Amino acid sequence: MGTVHARSMDPLPMHGRDMGVHPDDMIEVQEAEHETKQEVLENKDVVVQHVNIEGLGRTKEDLLGYEISEVFDAKNLIDVMKKSHIARQKLLRLGIFKEVEVVIDTSDGTVCAHKRADALPNGLDVTFEVTEMKRLTGSYNTMVGNNEGSMVLGVKLPNVFGRAEKLTFQFSYGTKETSYGLSFFKPQPGNFERNLTLNLYKVTGQFPWSSLKETDRGVSTELNFPLWRTNHTLKWEGVWRELGCLARSASFAVREESGHTLKSALSHTMSIDNRNSAIFPKKGALLRINQELAGYTGGDASFLKEDFELQVNRRLVWDSVLSASLWGGCLLPIGGRPSSIADRFYLGGPTSVRGFGMYSIGPQSEGDYLGGEAYWAGGLHLYTPLPFRPGRGGFGDLFRTHFFLNAGNLCNLNYGEGPRAHLQRLAECVRWSYGAGIVLRLGNIARLELNYCIPMGVQSGDRICDGVQFGAGIRFL
Amino acid sequence: MSLAAEAFVSQIAAAEPWPENATLYQPLREDQILLSDCASSLAVQAYLRMCNLPVHVSCRSNAEYMSPSGKVPFVHVGNQVVSELGPIVQFTKAKGHSLSDGLDDVQRAEMKAYMELVNNMLLTAEISRPRYSSPYSWPLNQILAYQKQWEVRRKMNAIGWAGKSLEQVYEDVSQCCQALSQRLGTQPYFFNKQPTELDALVFGHLFTILTTRLTSDELGEKIKSYSNLLAFCRRIEQSYFEDSQAGSSSRGYSKGPSLF
Secondary structure, three states, X not given: OOOOOOOOOOOOOOOOOOOOOOHHHOOOOOOOOOOOOOOOHHHOEOEXXXXXXXXXXXXXXXHHHHHHHHHXXXXXXXXXXHHHHHHHHHXXXXXXXXXXXXXXXXXXXXXXXXXXXXXXXXXXXXXXXEEEOOOOEEEEEEEEEOOEEEEEEEEEEEOOOOOOOEEEXXXXXEOOOEEEEEEEEEEEOOEEEEEEEEEXXXXXXXXXXXXXXXXXXXXXXXXXXXXOOEEEEEEEEEEEEEEEEOOOOOOHHHHOOOEEEEEEXXXXXXXXXXXXXXXXXXXXXXXXXXXXXXXXXXXXXXXXXXXXXXXXEEEOHHHOEEEEEEEEEEEEEOOOOOOOOOOOEOOOOOOOOOOEXXXXXXXXXXXXXXXXOEEEEEEEEEEEOOOOOOOOOOHHHHEEEEEEEEEEEEEOOOOOOOHHHHHHHHHOOOEEEEEEEEEEEEOOOEEXXXXXXXXXXXXXXXXXXXXXXXXXXXXXX | OOHHHHHHHHHHHHOOOOOOOOEEEEOOOOOOOOHHHHHHHHHHHHHXXXXXOOOEEEEOOOHHHHOOOOOOOEXXXXXXXXXXXXXXXXXXXXXXXXXXXXXXXXXXXXXXXXHHHHHHHHOOOOOOOHHHOOOOOOOHHHHHHHHHHHHHHXXXXXXXXXXXXHHHHHHHHHHHHHHHHHHHOOOOEOOEOOOOHXXXXXXXXXXXXXXXXXXXXXXXXXXXXXXXXXHHHHHHHHHHHHHHHHOOOOXXXXXXXXXX
């Protein structure tokens, strides 16, 4: 029997926390070429005797044992190739290897210099040749925008202790603000989806719709784990928040919220996502439910916050997709203290109810929007490919036209009225809008939209943006 | 806002009369307020009473951060927010209430000089760290207390007080009181018959030092040794703060202990 080499294809994109792999993109395993005899490969029984990994430096071997163990179960050659391919993808998703190549060879060892004593006639050796990532990678960018320039320095240490831990540090020094973040990620060996993240950060934000600026310095720990078909995240976060007025003309209601608060909160998120893609899904649904309890582990802020997100997609005729989404949430202050402007919900803008100014719906004081304690928002979208499909198969596939109908409401709840009164409050004075536009996909995470919107149901105090509205972001209604 | 815009806004504000619901904000009386802030707040309250302008007093733990300049006290009048005695005096002048109209230029300059003296000497005579921390929870109280202490120390360095020992501080306070006592003489107020903002400022500081429970009695004793200053404080307390206590309960004033 001749030598069988099975080499892998060009490196595929990594699967893991940063990017998603679509089942559509998976490339079929190529059939190996057989040099001397024509044999029906499916019927030939093989036994995988050895699986090796070569090229390890600082990575500990016990971590990798879990990823490659399934290759031993293969019973015939096609199976070996399929399982090796899957093992290769698993190794790549750890985020510690630049490249992984698979070499399948017979146990007779004609490639190696000697014959092994225990080699079976139908035995195979599978070798993964890996190239580890460098110990330290850095990046340096400058960013200019919004009357501010800043310099961003990023440092990443993949695989710090040998078991796929990752340490990242990002520092941004700007003309107005400075922010930084340090993050440590550790997966459980053998179970990459179960992982722990520790974060330390300082971020500053400016919110011109409320004339507010906020500086957060905080620490958080997060535990992710899958359970049956759902994904859960448990997180504890301790944040020192400093609020201030953005301008001297800020309203007194915002001025009253200035100062320091400490929030120590436990939160839990459950999500089920069986869409085929995060941007432009063709089918599937997403359900995400999040709750946050603050105040019982220290701190000044004391509340219970619930919010959920639901999205359902269905394919229709002619490549068009109908998508419906629903968001909602509610904030209950505990212990008699009023809620803080930094915890409340906001509504409106190109990423939620289109046709209205950014976060410019709901309770406001002298032009500054204060947010609300309960909200709901819904959207119905019809996505179609561009008319006449220019650039089909290439650039044109990144665009879609969409027709939308958005609605929502945001208000404060004066507790003691009972849930029926609260629901009634949310149902009256609904703001809604409709329109059409073009959407562009950016990578796998973000999208740009250019829409023509017609807002309706506008209440006094809301700021609208009728006509053309541009939006960019990650999460859209 | 640019200077021109600010001037325009204050001109518009000048046209409105003093509202009923004007409010003065200061830090919490019990745990939070520093001696200097207490003195400033009392000075502003005395001044407004002397002008016969009603004001509510509201204590907030974040008063310092609410203030547009970062200093307390500040008043919220209509939709204007003004902080510190100097700008408040200007603001009330724009509305037509002033106490120093009768002074000529020489006297006005003298008044400003004495106010600066009081600000420099008495204002930084006392710092107290534990008092700042209580409204916040751990560890925020420690962090903010250190921040405040560092700030005050920096300010002391800037005016050259950093190296002074306690005796030197007392000596400076004593000299300041002597200057004030000499200027006051036997008159009821610093500029003869009518009280001015200087009277309000001196009253605020001296009264706070005399009635505070925190510090040692040394400072209080130094002031008590000047009998005309003591009489001055009593007189102002009687004329402007006593009557409201007996009268309407809708106006609150935060003074705490009395000299009597």
